[in-house]
Amino acid sequence: MxxxxxxxxxxxxxxxxxxxxxxxxxxxxxxxxxxxxxxxxxxxxxxxxxxxxxxxxxxxxxxxxxxxxxxxxxxTCATERWRLEAVVARLDERIEQLRRVRRNAADCLADCRAGCCRLVGEPR
Incomplete structure (x- = not known):
């Protein structure tokens, strides 16, 4: 081909x-x-x-x-399963990292809405 x-x-x-x-x-x-x-x-x-x-x-x-x-x-599936287990572990770690980042961003947004913007370091 x-x-x-x-x-x-x-x-x-x-x-x-x-x-x-x-x-x-x-x-x-x-x-x-x-x-x-x-x-x-x-x-x-x-x-x-x-x-x-x-x-x-x-x-x-x-x-x-x-x-x-x-x-x-x-x-075989038995000899290669570890590869997929490693992928799942890596994805779990990434998901947890993204949850932490999202929590921090949501907290920052809540502060901003409350008049204390952390993005520039002074209240507005």
């Missing part, structure tokens, strides 16, 4: 396909004598898998590692 065909089948841009190839999500494409990339039909499925992992909260490096583990043929 040509790069544009892979991009269309995967629902991403041609630049995304190139980026995923550079980052190791996709194995390097074969090249025609003209220099055009030629990908196997499985490339679109691999991109969709990568996008699905990213939507779950995996970083790109984690996506690459998970796909490489899958490529070895030894990956």
């Amino acid at each position: 040509k790069i544009g065909e892979v991009a269309g089948a995967a629902g991403v841009s041609v630049d995304t396909v190139r980026f995923y190839e550079r980052r190791g999500v996709l194995p390097p494409a074969q090249r025609r004598p003209s220099g055009y990339r030629v990908f196997p039909p499985s490339a679109a499925d691999r991109i969709r898998s990568a996008k699905a992992l990213q939507e779950l909260g995996f970083t790109l490096d984690e996506v690459v590692a998970a796909l490489q583990a899958h490529d070895t043929g030894d990956a």
Whole structure:
């Protein structure tokens, strides 16, 4: 498949396909004598898998590692569960951080409404 065909089948841009190839999500494409990339039909499925992992909260490096583990043929749900557990733990930490930031912003807003604006440091 040509790069544009892979991009269309995967629902991403041609630049995304190139980026995923550079980052190791996709194995390097074969090249025609003209220099055009030629990908196997499985490339679109691999991109969709990568996008699905990213939507779950995996970083790109984690996506690459998970796909490489899958490529070895030894990956099972039991052996790979730790990856998803790490994502959930990271998301929980981020949610708590956002809750703290929101509380601080809400407190600042309440002070502002009460005539004591913390943004400029003096009452208004």
